[in-house]
Amino acid sequence: DSGVTQTPKHLITATGQRVTLRCSPRSGDLSVYWYQQSLDQGLQFLIHYYNGEERAKGNILERFSAQQFPDLHSELNLSSLELGDSALYFCASSVAAVRGDTIYFGEGSWLTVV
């Protein structure tokens, strides 16, 4: 158990809908990262928050947004969903935002858009 908790584990929704994925980082970790794993793609970085502030953006679509709350949990909001958004979404956390920190991953949230 990595200590990173993600909910829901599985989600099926229709095109055009909006969903929210939730992540609780390991106790004491200030950084939260979101990654997307699609078919035939490696893990793709979406966005990074550190202590409530956005620190870096990767290949995140404009239809997607995220935030980190004062209690350090994070949510990833996916809207106007398309079939191609079906993927495994990982949340990860680390103590700080230092290169070389070990980054711990949750089990992921499987999103299926039908």
Next chain:
Amino acid sequence: ILNVEQSPQSLHVQEGDSTNFTCSFPSSNFYALHWYRWETAKSPEALFVMTLNGDEKKKGRISATLNTKEGYSYLYIKGSQPEDSATYLCALNSGYSTLTFGKGTMLLVSP
């Protein structure tokens, strides 16, 4: 865009075989290299974080080496067991704390 390559894409070995995989990365963009072990339906498990050229790390039967000058890392598994079956991922820290992942090597160990 950083390119992290892993080979082979997949590997099937017999129990007791030793095996190794390769992770290649641009040597000019190196700060740290991470190895993860990922079993389906579980979270990727951090194995090693390596930062120094020539670094060697070991965890049980799994070990890794790093060559930052030529841009590669090897992961070795000695005496593979069925429970080693998983996808092994490497990821690069370059200019920032986020990770750029390779596509992984899928290992299947048959009894």
